[in-house]
Amino acid sequence: MTGIYVQLSYFDLAIASVLLLLAGGLSVALNLGLEKSLGIAALRTTVQLTLIGLVLKILFQLVSPWWTGLAALVMVLLAGREATARQTLRLRDGWGYSIATTSLVTASGIVTVLALTTAIRPEPWYDPRFALPLLGMVMGNTMNGVAVGMERLSSTLKREKDAIEARLSLGHSRRDAVRPYVQESLRAGLMHIINAMSAAGLISLPGMMTGQILAGVSPTEAVKYQILIMFLIAGSTSIGALVAVLATSWRLGDERDRLRLDRLRERAR
Amino acid sequence: MLNVRNLNRLNIGPIDLDVAGGEIIALTGPSGAGKSLLLRAIADLDPNEGELSLLGQNRDAMDAPDWRKQVMYVPAHTGWWADTVEPHFAGLERAQVKETLHHLSLETTALGWQVANLSTGERQRLALARALAHAPKILLLDEPTSGLDADNAVRAEKLIAEIAKKGTGVVFVTHDAVQAERLGTRRLYFYDGQLHETAP
Numbered sequence: 001m002t003g004i005y006v007q008l009s010y011f012d013l014a015i016a017s018v019l020l021l022l023a024g025g026l027s028v029a030l031n032l033g034l035e036k037s038l039g040i041a042a043l044r045t046t047v048q049l050t051l052i053g054l055v056l057k058i059l060f061q062l063v064s065p066w067w068t069g070l071a072a073l074v075m076v077l078l079a080g081r082e083a084t085a086r087q088t089l090r091l092r093d094g095w096g097y098s099i100a101t102t103s104l105v106t107a108s109g110i111v112t113v114l115a116l117t118t119a120i121r122p123e124p125w126y127d128p129r130f131a132l133p134l135l136g137m138v139m140g141n142t143m144n145g146v147a148v149g150m151e152r153l154s155s156t157l158k159r160e161k162d163a164i165e166a167r168l169s170l171g172h173s174r175r176d177a178v179r180p181y182v183q184e185s186l187r188a189g190l191m192h193i194i195n196a197m198s199a200a201g202l203i204s205l206p207g208m209m210t211g212q213i214l215a216g217v218s219p220t221e222a223v224k225y226q227i228l229i230m231f232l233i234a235g236s237t238s239i240g241a242l243v244a245v246l247a248t249s250w251r252l253g254d255e256r257d258r259l260r261l262d263r264l265r266e267r268a269r
Numbered sequence: 270m271l272n273v274r275n276l277n278r279l280n281i282g283p284i285d286l287d288v289a290g291g292e293i294i295a296l297t298g299p300s301g302a303g304k305s306l307l308l309r310a311i312a313d314l315d316p317n318e319g320e321l322s323l324l325g326q327n328r329d330a331m332d333a334p335d336w337r338k339q340v341m342y343v344p345a346h347t348g349w350w351a352d353t354v355e356p357h358f359a360g361l362e363r364a365q366v367k368e369t370l371h372h373l374s375l376e377t378t379a380l381g382w383q384v385a386n387l388s389t390g391e392r393q394r395l396a397l398a399r400a401l402a403h404a405p406k407i408l409l410l411d412e413p414t415s416g417l418d419a420d421n422a423v424r425a426e427k428l429i430a431e432i433a434k435k436g437t438g439v440v441f442v443t444h445d446a447v448q449a450e451r452l453g454t455r456r457l458y459f460y461d462g463q464l465h466e467t468a469p
Contacts, residue, residue: 162348165314166396169347170403171338180350256313257333 005216017042059128068128072135079104079139083147089154091251092265096150099247103146107240108139111232119228137208137229138236141193145237146244149189153248154264156181164259174257182249189241193234200230270438271311271340271407276319278310281462284319286311288407288438293429295453296442298460299469304442305344307459308409311440312342323406341405345412347396354387354395355380361402369398372428374421389416397425401432408432410441414448426452 020042027034059067080101090096112135116122122130157164160181167177200206201223209226213219252260276284281303288294298304310317313333321328328336351357358366358380367377373394387395393416400408413429414422429452433439443449449456458465 160348160350162344162346163350164348165344166348167350168314168334169312169337169342169344170399171334171341173334177350254316257337258314258316260316 005214056128056132059132063124063127065124065126068126068131071128071132075132075135075139076101076105076108079108079143083143083150086147087151087154088267089151089158089264090267091154091248092263095251095263099244099251100143100146100150103240103244103247104139104142106243107142107146107236107238108135110239111236112138115228115232134229134232138232141196141233142236142240144192145189145241148192149185149241149245150248152188153181153185153245154252156184157249157252157259158261158264161259161261168257168259174253174259177259178249178253182245185245186241189245190237193230193237197230197234200226206230270324272320272322273311274320276307276310276317276321278306278315278317281307281310282319284464286457286464288440290406290436290438291433291454293433293439293441293452293454295449295456296440296459297444297446297449297456297468298458300444302460303462304459305411307464308342308411308440308442312337312340312409314342338403339405340407340409341400341403342409343396343400343411343413345393345415347392349384349392352384353380354382354384357395357399358402365404366398366402369401369428372424372431373398374424390418390421393417394421394425397428401428405437407438407440410439412442412444415444422448 020038024035024038026032027038055071059071062068080097083100083104084090084097087096091099112131113125115134115138116125116131120130120134125131157178164177164181168174196204196206206226206229208229209219209222212222212225251263254260270290271286271288273284273286276282276286284307296304296307306315309315310319311321313321313328313336323331323336323339349357366380370377370379375391375394375398379391379395382391384392393413397410397413408429410429414425417425426448429439429441433454441452443452458468460469
């Protein structure tokens, strides 16, 4: 630690919440109809973060592989749900959720464990103070890539149904017929992290680095951590989007090289 | 040549059908009866059950793309996967493509056209040409002349008849009883999920 850490009081938070009233007032004045969602979202963020603060505090004291593992499992299951919920077109019969969750576990799991055992090396390696925040950051971003990739593939295959089936009718394999759309979906899934890496430091100061600096860590040290995190996220998003998009593509076809859009369900709005 | 036994799919079947080489079967029936779905099931584009064989070779024993290359389905409104016409004819013999285009009174320059600029009739003729250039053994045509003016419809019919004369078996769906009479060598009616020899 090189600086001083300024502790916030609940009164400080109350002052910041005035800004929410401003946003709500704007919504009313411009007839955006967002004031209710805004209120609920603000309430959720307060309650959820307060609770996770308490949970993390307990977990950090325990340093137990079992409790840490359980917390990681809950995080993964929730992330899988969120990734599925973001999609307007979903695979039926729980396939959407299963594929999203499996890709998240595979990608974030491999990358987080790799980072803990080779780069950061806390003692023990599963120390929740390192493991859980790292997993959270990696998975939160991977989830975005997974959700975008899956959504893009489902909607593109639906939109291009006639073109794909024209190729199938002419005797092209399903793999050939969907390849351009699989590639497009993978690109879409990776675009976010590529943009984030390109903008980092110039347009945006990434949250984790900013947090460390506020907590008194020297900027050059914080930057090193941030670069590590960016690389981890890029790796994890690539793996996650790849697994998710390929699995979705597999599920939207069958052994007779058909396009199986009947396995998609449009979310009721 | 094509033998269909006990073909079933949702709301359709069981269907028995034999198509011989050179035969042109005109398939009519009320809208929404499932004529297109029947053709799609024969081409194995939707899940279906049944024993189908081509020249004695079982469908299940063939790769699906292999089957579709020989038992080719051409929908009424097909899709295009590239911006210009040419990539849709990739891998086909140039001379045969030109000849087919010529038969449908399309110039060879059509290959350079933008798909987005094609008229409905041009699309339909190009789709037919695209399928014919593969020289399938069985052609399943869904309303092949619905978007064509009288002249071009006649040209398309003539080409279909010629193709059949060379040994291809054709099943085509039409709403035009006169066309069914004129072009078909045999007529079948599709209603209540079944094929019938006589009109309802």
